[in-house]
Amino acid sequence: MTAAPASTNTIPGVSPDIYSSADFAQIAKIIYGAAGIVLPQGKAMLVYSRLAPLVRAAGSVTFSKYIELIGEDAAELNKTVAALTTNHTFFYREAHHFEHLRNELRPHLLEKLRHRQPVRVWSAGCSSGEETWSIVMSLLGPDRSSGINMARSDLRVLASDIAPHAIQKAEAATYPVKDLSPVPEELRRVWTTEKGGDAVMADAMRQIVRFRLLNLHGDWPIKGHFDFIFCRNVMIYFDNPTKERLVKRFADVLEPGGFLYIGHSERVTGPAANDFQLVGPTIYRKRAA
Ligand SMILES: C[S@@+](CC[C@H](N)C(=O)[O-])C[C@H]1O[C@@H](n2cnc3c(N)ncnc32)[C@H](O)[C@@H]1O
Structure with a gap:
C-alpha cells in the first residue's frame, strides 16, 4: 500500500488539513496490520464517516492527531478496528x-x-x-x-x-x-x-x-x-x-x-x-x- 501525497483533498468539503489521503493510507495500513482487513481507496469516505465521531470523542482536531493516538493506545485502536468492520448479516443467510x-x-x-x-x-x-x-x-x-x-x-x-x-x-x-x-x-x-x-x-x-x-x-x-x-x-x-x-x-x-x-x-x-x-x-x- 503506497501513501498518497499529504495535500490531496480526499472528501469534498473536508479540508485535507483535517483528513487527507495520506491519513487514509495510514489508517488503511494500520487496519491491515491489526485485523487483516483491506481498505481500498474507494473506502476513503467510509473511513471518514465511521471515524469522525471517534476522532471528535478523543478530542483530536485532525485525523493525523488521532492516528498518533491509536499508535499509542491499544484500546483506541480496537475501537477504530471495530468501527471499520462491516457487520451485515441475517438469519438463515445462504x-x-x-x-x-x-x-x-x-x-x-x-x-x-x-x-x-x-x-x-x-x-x-x-x-x-x-x-x-x-x-x-x-x-x-x-x-x-x-x-x-x-x-x-x-x-x-x-x-x-x-x-x-x-x-x-x-x-x-x-x-x-x-x-x-x-x-x-x-x-x-x-x-x-x-x-x-x-x-x-x-x-x-x-x-x-x-x-x-x-x-x-x-x-x-x-x-x-x-x-x-x-x-x-x-x-x-x-x-x-x-x-x-x-x-x-x-x-x-x-x-x-x-x-x-x-x-x-x-x-x-x-x-x-x-x-x-x-x-x-x-x-x-x-x-x-
Ligand atoms: C459481513 S459480516 C459476516 C457475518 C456472518 N458470518 C455472515 O455471513 O452473515 C463479517 C464479520 O467479520 C468480522 N471480522 C472482520 N475481520 C475480522 C477479524 N480479523 N477477526 C475476526 N472477525 C473479523 C466483522 O467484525 C464482521 O462482523
Whole structure:
C-alpha cells in the first residue's frame, strides 16, 4: 500500500488539513496490520464517516492527531478496528448451508453425541449472532425433546468476532420477530419465544454457545478440533496471503472429515486448499489424513 501525497483533498468539503489521503493510507495500513482487513481507496469516505465521531470523542482536531493516538493506545485502536468492520448479516443467510447441516451432518453428529463423543462447532466472524443461532437451531432440529437432549450432551459452539458491539448483540440473543422470518417455521416455533415484539433465543440454545472477542488475524486460544466451521463473508475483506493463512489455520483446527462453510463469493485458496474437497456450493470437507 503506497501513501498518497499529504495535500490531496480526499472528501469534498473536508479540508485535507483535517483528513487527507495520506491519513487514509495510514489508517488503511494500520487496519491491515491489526485485523487483516483491506481498505481500498474507494473506502476513503467510509473511513471518514465511521471515524469522525471517534476522532471528535478523543478530542483530536485532525485525523493525523488521532492516528498518533491509536499508535499509542491499544484500546483506541480496537475501537477504530471495530468501527471499520462491516457487520451485515441475517438469519438463515445462504440457506443451502443450513439445509446441508440439517440433512448431511446432523445425523452423524447425533450419533457422535449418543456415543458420548464431543461435538465442537465454530461460527468464526459471527457478527451479531444471526448466523450462530441459525446454526444452533439447525443442529437441535424441530423436535424439542431430542434437541434438549443434544443441548445437554457434549455439544459446544464457539462464536467469535473482532467487533465488541456485534458480540454484545449476539449475546443478547434477542431480535425483532421479523428478522427470524427466513428461518423454517418448525425451528422458530421450538427454539424462540416472542416477548414484546422480539424473538428471544431459548435458554437451551444459549447454554451451548460461548461468544468471544477474537481476532482471526491474531492468536487463537483454541484447544481441540472442530467438527465444522462457518466462516462466511469474512474472508472477502482480506487479501490473498491473509486468506491462505486463514484457510491453513482452519485446516489445522478441523477434524479430519470436518466441514468448512464459506461465503457465496469466497473460495478456499492457497496450498491448504489441497487439504479440502469441495462437496457442495461453498462447502468444503477436510480430507481424512
Ligand atoms: C459481513 S459480516 C459476516 C457475518 C456472518 N458470518 C455472515 O455471513 O452473515 C463479517 C464479520 O467479520 C468480522 N471480522 C472482520 N475481520 C475480522 C477479524 N480479523 N477477526 C475476526 N472477525 C473479523 C466483522 O467484525 C464482521 O462482523
